[in-house]
Amino acid sequence: MARRRPTAFTHLAPSNGPAVRLDAIVCSTNNLDGVFVCPSPSTQKEHHVSVTTAQDRLAGSWQFNPVHSSADFSVKYLVAKFRGSFEELDATLADGVLSGSAKIASISVKQESLVGHLMAPDFFDAEQYPEISFQSNSIETDGDDVTVEGELTLKGVTKPIHATGTLEGPTEDFMGNTRLGFTLETTIDRTEFGVSWNADLPKGGKALANEVTLVVELEFTKV
Amino acid sequence: MRLLAISGSLRRDSHNTALLRAAAALLPPEVELAIYERLGELPPFNDELVSDRPAAAQHLWDEIDAADGVLISTPEYNSSIPGVLKNALDWMSQPLIESPLRNKPAAVIGASTGMFGAVWSQAETRKVLGAIGARVVDRELPIPTAHEQFDEHGRLSDEDLEAELLVSLNQLIEAVHARAEARRASGETDPALA
Numbered sequence: 030m031a032r033r034r035p036t037a038f039t040h041l042a043p044s045n046g047p048a049v050r051l052d053a054i055v056c057s058t059n060n061l062d063g064v065f066v067c068p069s070p071s072t073q074k075e076h077h078v079s080v081t082t083a084q085d086r087l088a089g090s091w092q093f094n095p096v097h098s099s100a101d102f103s104v105k106y107l108v109a110k111f112r113g114s115f116e117e118l119d120a121t122l123a124d125g126v127l128s129g130s131a132k133i134a135s136i137s138v139k140q141e142s143l144v145g146h147l148m149a150p151d152f153f154d155a156e157q158y159p160e161i162s163f164q165s166n167s168i169e170t171d172g173d174d175v176t177v178e179g180e181l182t183l184k185g186v187t188k189p190i191h192a193t194g195t196l197e198g199p200t201e202d203f204m205g206n207t208r209l210g211f212t213l214e215t216t217i218d219r220t221e222f223g224v225s226w227n228a229d230l231p232k233g234g235k236a237l238a239n240e241v242t243l244v245v246e247l248e249f250t251k252v
Numbered sequence: 253m254r255l256l257a258i259s260g261s262l263r264r265d266s267h268n269t270a271l272l273r274a275a276a277a278l279l280p281p282e283v284e285l286a287i288y289e290r291l292g293e294l295p296p297f298n299d300e301l302v303s304d305r306p307a308a309a310q311h312l313w314d315e316i317d318a319a320d321g322v323l324i325s326t327p328e329y330n331s332s333i334p335g336v337l338k339n340a341l342d343w344m345s346q347p348l349i350e351s352p353l354r355n356k357p358a359a360v361i362g363a364s365t366g367m368f369g370a371v372w373s374q375a376e377t378r379k380v381l382g383a384i385g386a387r388v389v390d391r392e393l394p395i396p397t398a399h400e401q402f403d404e405h406g407r408l409s410d411e412d413l414e415a416e417l418l419v420s421l422n423q424l425i426e427a428v429h430a431r432a433e434a435r436r437a438s439g440e441t442d443p444a445l446a
Binding site for chain 1 (some may be wrong): 291348349352354355382383384385386388434435438445
């Protein structure tokens with residue numbers, strides 16, 4: 030008797046072409062050899078999503094270039110954006126997995142006198158939680174547009190985040206090295222990570238927004 | 253463990269100093285509580301003098317630096333922090349990056365002869381400590397009608413209030429332990445955070 034085992038299936042293009050993901054194509058086995066029978070991609074065009082897993086562009090191990098990288102944040106204070114950055118960064122890109130971290134103590138803001146308060150328990154509590162870190166679960170590209178799903182750890186709290194941006198390269202530099210660059214942006218609710226300082230305004234409302242935009246520029250050289 | 257206790261009142265018969273003595277009597281033997289007695293010697297804060305801190309300010313700075321935690325008991329003057337206490341905290345806050353209160357576990361309690369037990373003053377003291385970067389216990393202990401609260405041995409005569417005081421003290425002690433634990437776990441701390 031035939032077994033039917035519907036499943037979502039990732040259909041891979043021939044090895045010399047880009048990987049193509051097809052959403053929710055139902056495949057089934059109808060014999061005891063366990064051979065999957067799937068509708069061909071051409072008959073499933075309505076399900077086709079033009080997304081690649083980007084593994085071809087990210088394949089291998091890469092070395093981080095901190096000089097050509099940055100991690101910036103911005104958050105609305107009263108009526109305008111307050112901006113800052115973390116200067117001491119580290120990142121790795123290996124086998125298609127992106128991870129990185131920034132030292133809280135390396136925070137840089139235009140007003141030096143704010144640093145003490147930002148590192149205090151009211152904000153980042155740098156003594157107890159010296160780093161902010163990130164690890165990707167998936168990286169997908171559509172042309173040069175890139176979408177990264179992953180987990181951000183801030184002040185000891187880990188939450189899933191969704192970042193979008195662009196992927197540049199791989200490009201060969203003057204020395205014959207291969208470089209790759211990410212620009213990624215995401216918005217987090219800082220209060221979900223326990224960074225919840227605020228101040229009441231005289232006529233109601235709060236001084237500092239909860240939504241914080243994080244932007245990273247990460248450059249790598251192929252090892 | 254050494255706690256430095258600061259009373260926001262300079263009066264000899266201060267209810268807040270009495271509250272700190274009542275707190276000292278509740279602490280386990282391994283916790284030493286020293287009540288700071290020279291708050292009145294601090295001159296008015298002047299930012300120009302921070303680079304050559306007056307001796308009285310330096311003395312308090314060193315005492316806080318040497319303590320594992322800080323316990324403040326504050327009255328409420330005109331709905332806010334007594335000037336003498338705020339003045340001391342201002343001296344302790346500059347330069348902020350070097351402040352001995354940074355990351356220091358701190359708890360605030362308070363007594364007043366009125367009905368509210370200095371709750372506003374306690375809230376504002378916690379806010380000021382947070383801005384300086386202390387690890388502030390998120391709890392208040394209002395002792396209202398303070399002139400009626402202490403028995404002849406200097407203890408709080410209301411058992412419920414005494415139990416509440418003990419909760420505040422235990423949270424401060426826990427914060428000291430938690431900080432020590434975190435510092436041990438992380439090994440060397442960044443010099444910028446020290």
